[in-house]
Amino acid sequence: MSLKFVTAGESHGPGLTTIVEGMPAGLALDREALDRDMARRQLGHGRGGRMKIETDTVDIRSGVRHGKTLGGPIAVLVANRDYANWEERMNPWPVEAEIEEVHLPRPGHADLVGIQKYGHTDVRNILERASARETAARVAAGSIARSFLNRLGVTVRSHVLQIASVRAEVDPQLGPEAFDAVDEDPVRCLDPEASAEMVAEINRLRKANESLGGVFEVRAFGLVPGVGSHISWQERLDGRLAQAIGSIQSIKGVEIGGAWDVAGRPGSAAHDEIFWSEERGYYRETNHAGGLEGGMTNGETLIVRGAVKPISTMTKPLRSVDTETKEPAAALRERTDSTVVPAAGVVGEAMVCLTLAAAYREKFGGDHIDDVLAALAAYRERIGWRERSGRPER
Numbered sequence: 248m249s250l251k252f253v254t255a256g257e258s259h260g261p262g263l264t265t266i267v268e269g270m271p272a273g274l275a276l277d278r279e280a281l282d283r284d285m286a287r288r289q290l291g292h293g294r295g296g297r298m299k300i301e302t303d304t305v306d307i308r309s310g311v312r313h314g315k316t317l318g319g320p321i322a323v324l325v326a327n328r329d330y331a332n333w334e335e336r337m338n339p340w341p342v343e344a345e346i347e348e349v350h351l352p353r354p355g356h357a358d359l360v361g362i363q364k365y366g367h368t369d370v371r372n373i374l375e376r377a378s379a380r381e382t383a384a385r386v387a388a389g390s391i392a393r394s395f396l397n398r399l400g401v402t403v404r405s406h407v408l409q410i411a412s413v414r415a416e417v418d419p420q421l422g423p424e425a426f427d428a429v430d431e432d433p434v435r436c437l438d439p440e441a442s443a444e445m446v447a448e449i450n451r452l453r454k455a456n457e458s459l460g461g462v463f464e465v466r467a468f469g470l471v472p473g474v475g476s477h478i479s480w481q482e483r484l485d486g487r488l489a490q491a492i493g494s495i496q497s498i499k500g501v502e503i504g505g506a507w508d509v510a511g512r513p514g515s516a517a518h519d520e521i522f523w524s525e526e527r528g529y530y531r532e533t534n535h536a537g538g539l540e541g542g543m544t545n546g547e548t549l550i551v552r553g554a555v556k557p558i559s560t561m562t563k564p565l566r567s568v569d570t571e572t573k574e575p576a577a578a579l580r581e582r583t584d585s586t587v588v589p590a591a592g593v594v595g596e597a598m599v600c601l602t603l604a605a606a607y608r609e610k611f612g613g614d615h616i617d618d619v620l621a622a623l624a625a626y627r628e629r630i631g632w633r634e635r636s637g638r639p640e641r
């Protein structure tokens with residue numbers, strides 16, 4: 248059994264679509280919980296005017312009946328309300344009006360390489376699909392995956408570690424409950440002092456027409472050991488997570504656990520020593536590995552981070568070239584966000600949920616959710632696994 252998902256849609260087209268295939272039957276989905284994830288992706292100080300236009304919700308078109316999955320592909324639509332303002336420019340069919348082409352590629356965006364590769368003259372044919380608007384569809388799919396994981400006792404959370412040069416101090420041992428109020432913080436940061444500095448930095452750099460990058464962290468609690476595998480490169484969960492996080496728009500780096508720090512330590516200070524007690528079974532007192540050893544979960548909290556580059560649409564555009572005249576020109580200047588790091592954390596959660604859900608589907612199989620739960624219980628019994636901090640919510 249495998250879990251797959253695909254997204255379709257352009258930023259200013261009629262809407263986004265995702266199809267999630269491989270969910271077991273009988274899984275309860277909560278419409279409000281799905282819409283809550285959609286709204287969480289729209290949060291964060293530093294977003295632009297577009298977020299005032301959109302109120303993203305999931306419109307389920309197949310695969311679910313009376314709130315439970317049927318076992319078939321689940322199709323979800325997310326409407327683009329802004330399409331009303333773009334109906335001529337983005338219409339799937341020919342229109343009467345003369346539509347001006349975009350010829351000013353932005354450094355850092357897909358614009359220039361995209362028109363070369365796909366043979367377009369209009370940069371809009373590239374930027375519409377390359378846009379991070381697509382992440383709304385990923386979050387819809389990820390929220391379905393999250394519902395599945397929650398039933399298996401797995402909780403996935405995120406927070407912002409850094410915006411521009413401001414870095415938060417966050418205890419690596421925090422449990423899932425520490426994240427309960429993170430969405431109430433303007434930049435989804437757990438360190439109030441750093442949060443205030445991040446907001447000030449966004450305000451300062453926004454006035455200077457700058458965009459800002461940063462780092463988010465995703466943690467998954469309640470995982471059993473042995474999800475993923477050491478036996479082949481495709482099955483190594485660290486590699487799969489790196490691909491999933493690295494595929495998010497604007498991500499330029501992925502870190503598992505404290506990887507960049509660990510790289511500079513001697514071996515004796517880099518690994519998580521193994522202990523055993525009657526009450527806890529096997530456990531560790533540190534988690535430098537970020538919950539992964541040999542491409543498999545080891546039962547500790549999974550920790551994965553994404554480095555987000557500053558958004559490449561600039562209000563004070565960088566130098567570029569007009570692709571028609573080949574003359575020097577300022578890059579395209581469009582309405583934009585100053586920073587998306589808080590939202591990127593929510594997208595990171597979605598990608599981690601989808602990756603973990605896929606690995607759980609492969610390991611435990613099952614056509615009905617009760618089959619999955621029975622297989623999981625039998626496995627936990629076999630390895631003598633004790634309950635950990637995951638907290639089923641819905």
Ligand code: EPS
Nearest residue numbers: 295297377378379380383581582583584
């Ligand atoms: C984006 C540009 C902005 C963002 C958009 C991603 O869109 P617009 O040009 O319409 O203002 O708001 O993100 C979203 C719409 C979203 O839902 O996250 C880009 O160029 O990538």
